[in-house]
Amino acid sequence: MRAAQDSGGPARAGTAPFPRTAVFDGPRLVAVGGVDVVELARRHGTPLYVLDHAELAGRMREYRAALGADVDVAYAAKALCVVGVLQVAAAEGLGVDVASEGELVTAHRAGVPMGRVVFHGNNKSVDELAAAGRLGVGRVVVDSFAELDRLERVGRRLGHVFDVLVRVTPGVRAGTHAFVRTGHDDTKFGFTLSAGLAGEAVARAGRCPHVRLRGAHCHVGSQILGPGAFEDAAAVLTGFLADVRDAHGVVLEELNLGGGLGIAYRRGDRAPVVADYGARLVQALRVGASARGLPEPRLAVEPGRSIVGPAGITLYTVGTVKDVPGGRRWVSVDGGMSDNVRPALYGASYEVAAAGPAAGSGGGAGRAAVVGKHCESGDVLAPEARLPDGVAEGTLLAVAATGAYGHVMASNYNRLPRPAMVLVGGGRSDVLVRRETVDDVLAHDVSLPAEVAGAPGPAVD
């Protein structure tokens, strides 16, 4: 039996992409967070989202250590937004990036200090902005001229001055620099730099008495595996700050470079090391600022996937196993695209391991398609999973690195209740999200009055 090392970076290669506390017996996952996987399934049922506390908190600490006390780290709640996770973020000294009133209220309920909340979105409503003002959100990231006007109106009504960052579309692509690519600039987010809209936004914000402009923001993408795009963004944005100083006489003091760091999804994937990313980002900012004669702006980042993704696994129970002559072995589990839409949506690929003891022997080791139970041929969690012998009805399977963009994108397709989520650590499991029931799924359906339901429709021959 082999246990993971409780440290970051390449030393974890033994269990990655499973969490650092994962314990294996050969190819089989036995425990995570000190809790036996069979016990987890027995107590909480399957499908089950399992978050490893050590991995989650460890990654938050890695960010803070890599970037230092002078850099603000806000966990991007869009990756996984439940009260318990935001409680951990707050306890670890992180801020939280939210993108809707629902995420904002979750952060509030989790006790996240509102001054550490950054509010995003390309179409924030008046009500959402008013909630942000009333709760005293730390930064609102302004995304359009319409929103700037809306913010000023709301601020005037509430007697509140919003602290604001201007979201800039820097024309930086992951891996390549494409400042002048209009294709990339043509996005729903932010003010395009190449067309001069970002500078115009700064000028307009300066004329809004209920807006206090603090700095600029950009986010260049997600699942980025190399540091180049972040360094490019730091260079372009420091250039923007210098242009703002020269054109408007305003020195903006903050730069938020968003999230986007990638993770390992499959065994053997090379994931960036947070310490390396942090050092290169800080250095790029330093170089960019000094080249333009600027004081170093205060840096902020908003990682989501790279904090919560590797902390999560999903446990499923195998139901039907079907061998198609001349084809594959099809292993169906009790969840699927309703709890993890990423394979169907993006063709995302995941590592699958058998979990717990073998259900006898039979079938042999080999490749199999692990599929969900939905009425969709595209409901495939892993088209070519390598599974050991003895995978049969009742066997548990664990899918790695499902912490980010899984639960938050879950649906009730085919009226499947959404799974529970637990946090594991130190040998205990605590429920973060209760399992839905079929009654929960039906809770918002309203039955029609009989006279409406029974009304005759158009005649059918």
Ligand SMILES: Cc1ncc(COP(=O)(O)O)c(C=O)c1O
């Ligand atoms: C503005 C902003 N910040 C942060 C993030 C988090 O990105 P990631 O989960 O890739 O770190 C996103 C994701 O889309 C985003 O849009």
